[in-house]
Amino acid sequence: MKKVKRRANAALLITGFIAAGLVIFLARLAVDGKDWAMFRGNRVIYSAGVLNAGTLTDRRGITLAHAGGGIYWYADEYQTRVSCFHAAGDYAGNIGTGALSAFAHELAGYSFAGGVKSGGRTVALTIDAGLNAEAFSALSGRKGAVLVSDYKTGEILCMVSTPSYDPQNPPVSVEGSEYEGVYINRCISSVYTPGSVFKPVTLAAALETPDMTANRKFFCSGVLDLDGDAVTCPSAHGEQDIRRVFANSCNCAFAELSLELGAETIREYAEAYGFLSAHKLDGITTAAGGFDMPETAAETAWAGIGQYNDLVSPFSLLRFVSATANGGLLKEPHILQGKAYEKKAGSRLIKADTASELKEMMRYNVTDSYGVWNFPDHAVCAKTGTAEVGDGTSHAWITGFIDDEEYPFAFTVIVENGGGGLAVAAPVASAVLRAACH
Secondary structure, eight states: OHHHHHHHHHHHHHHHHHHHHHHHHHHHHHHHHHHHHTOTTOTTTEETTEEOOOEEEOTTOOEEEEEETTEEEEOSSHHHHHHTHHHHOOTTOOOTTSHHHHTHHHHHTOBTTTBSOTTOOEEEBSOOHHHHHHHHHHHTTOSEEEEEEETTTOBEEEEEEESOOOTTSOOSOOOSGGGTTTTSOHHHHOOBOOGGGGHHHHHHHHHTSTTSSTTOOEEEOSEEEETTEEEEOSSOOEEEOHHHHHHHTOHHHHHHHHHHHOHHHHHHHHHHTTTTSOOEETTEEOOOOBOOOOSSHHHHHHHHHTOTTOBBOHHHHHHHHHHHHTTTEEOOOBOBOOTHHHHSOOEEOSOHHHHHHHHHHHHHIIIIIIOGGGSTTSOEEEEEEEEEOSSSOEEEEEEEEEOOSSSOEEEEEEETTOOOIIIIIHHHHHHHHHHHTO
16 A cells, blocks of 8 residues: 555645646747747748748838848849838848848747747738838938938838948949948937937926026127137127027027036936937837036037047837827837737826927927928928038938827938038938928
């Protein structure tokens, strides 16, 4: 009897170990299963170590890339291939942040229950290939980046980085200035001196500081002396209220505000608004900006103006203006299509009253300073920037949104070493917005 009992206990113990092992295996499978299934030796979805399954499309179903049977091909149209190169990526893996690399699990059709799917599945991006082609054309061969999103849903509709090339017929060599930084998606992986497109951050901090801007008059003589260091404006703006200060992008007045706020406060706002953080775009890590703490009054002034050592990414600017357009609520930008995103509530990035004031003042920029003829037919709210980069050239910036429920589009454009924001970046944004609204 004792022998039977011992054997029964041993059997129960073995069963317990098996059950525990099964639980551990299932737990590991849930966590790491997709990585196990995506082993490059898995011939169901890989050929010679290259993903050989799945179809990638834009939001309208246009094929951006397809693999199967050891054959790889891209979109039929050349303009689609070059303009969507950084968003889609390539099968050679040169664009590490491209969809073909970042969303390989989805393209392979992996599921917990079924593993990978022979032939993979179709994955749709939120971008519009036609809009990308329009942005690529508007950049006219200049290095830069264009982003457009729907600030009500968070969908990224346009993502273009230049320089680019045709992944179907790649160049023999990418050495030389023509292809400088070609493997970097400037929209999400680069940071730049922002210049005046940073001023909304300083302005927001000032608007939320009692009596700093209300009924106040600023006087600009064109030069502000700070202990022997000069902050200069392109022209003497004379007496201005805060709306005119912003519309004139007056460096002297913003220098005053920056000194009154202090560098620590400006940095806190930049951090709170996400400019100093890396973000996740459907799991893709974006570049973090920077704000070095200045040591002198002049450095503090220039930091609040968007110069000194300030750095921002186009993606972070897009998040900020999207929230401004949406009453301070941010629908986090995404590039993968899916109904799950529509159910996610926005998070508050900017106080509602501050967002409302920024919106009104960005609209005033266009109607009173930039010219509504630059953005016909739509109520565009914007801020331009001409960011000096220390080599005698300037990056041309514009960022903003359309204040229209029918066309809720936010945008950011940078043309590297392009010159003036209004003269160079604004026409790019205008062309893309016209295409987006038709």
